[in-house]
Amino acid sequence: xxTPIKLAVVxxxxxxxxxxxxxxxxxxxxxxxxxxxxxKVAELAPREAIESNPAWAANHAATAHIAEATPADIDWADxxxxxxxxxxxxxxxxxxxFIDTLGGLWAEGKLADKVYSGFVSSATAHAGQEGTxxxxxxxxxxxxxxxxxPGFTQPHKFVDGNPYGTSHVDGxxxxxxxxxxxxxxxxxxxxxIRIAAAIQAAA
Numbered sequence: 001x002x003t004p005i006k007l008a009v010v011x012x013x014x015x016x017x018x019x020x021x022x023x024x025x026x027x028x029x030x031x032x033x034x035x036x037x038x039x040k041v042a043e044l045a046p047r048e049a050i051e052s053n054p055a056w057a058a059n060h061a062a063t064a065h066i067a068e069a070t071p072a073d074i075d076w077a078d079x080x081x082x083x084x085x086x087x088x089x090x091x092x093x094x095x096x097x098f099i100d101t102l103g104g105l106w107a108e109g110k111l112a113d114k115v116y117s118g119f120v121s122s123a124t125a126h127a128g129q130e131g132t133x134x135x136x137x138x139x140x141x142x143x144x145x146x147x148x149x150p151g152f153t154q155p156h157k158f159v160d161g162n163p164y165g166t167s168h169v170d171g172x173x174x175x176x177x178x179x180x181x182x183x184x185x186x187x188x189x190x191x192x193i194r195i196a197a198a199i200q201a202a203a
Contacts, residue, residue: 005196006076006135007034010069011083012041012094016059017121017170018083020177021185025081025119030119033044037077039069041098055173070097071105078197079115079148082136086120089128090135099139114146115196119166119187129181136160146161150188160184 013019022038029036036092040063043050074080084095091099103110118136120129133152140147151163159180160167167186168177 001006003172003200004194005034005035005200006078007193007196008039008069008073008077009036010039010041010080010082010095010098011081011119012085012092013059013063013064013083014045014085014092014096015170015173016052016062017168017177018085018119019059019063021119021121021166021168021181022083024177024182024185025083026187028186029193032190032193034079034189034193037073038066039073040066041094043071043155044094044097071102074114075104075105075110077114077193078200079117081192082116082121083119083131084111086122086128089131091132095136104141106143109144113199114143114145115144115148115199116140116143116191117148117150117165117192118187119149119188121124121168121170123172125169128170129167132166133167144197146199148192150184150191153191154187156183156187179190 009022011018011022026036026038034119050060084092118133120132122129137147149164164190168181
């Protein structure tokens with residue numbers, strides 16, 4: 001592409017599943033020719049809660065070097081892929097808190113006409129994955145953004161079975177991110193970049 005698409009992968013992860021998917025999206029985006037920022041949102045949980053769960057503490061330490069997202073990153077981006085674990089069938093508080101800081105950009109019309117997509121994880125099958133993505137996309141509608149989902153656009157999507165976005169069941173940490181989920185992430189990143197590039201070319 002003549003002018004690389006600027007993609008922000010913005011996520012919250014407690015025990016690391018969403019981190020792994022975010023990295024896959026980042027790498028797929030780079031491979032597709034985009035300029036990609038991998039960004040986490042700020043942790044809101046107290047240190048005692050983090051340290052009470054070894055997987056949570058390990059992911060917190062392992063991702064200390066990843067920059068925290070700011071509204072300026074969303075302003076910079078042509079496309080944004082948000083990631084969150086399910087929380088009672090909804091978006092995590094950490095990601096929602098970050099989205100709520102975007103009001104200034106929204107008021108200036110700077111969130112509109114960008115491409116947005118989402119990815120999710122849950123401990124058990126179903127467990128609100130689709131509901132969480134649909135809840136996330138409610139914010140995109142208010143932005144005036146363009147929701148780009150993977151849909152059932154490739155045969156591989158019938159394997160993972162989620163047209164709303166990449167999703168993974170981690171079985172409380174017993175099921176690491178696998179090739180099915182990685183392939184879904186690659187398809188999603190490529191589609192987001194392709195649609196964003198088409199919009200850019202038509203502008």
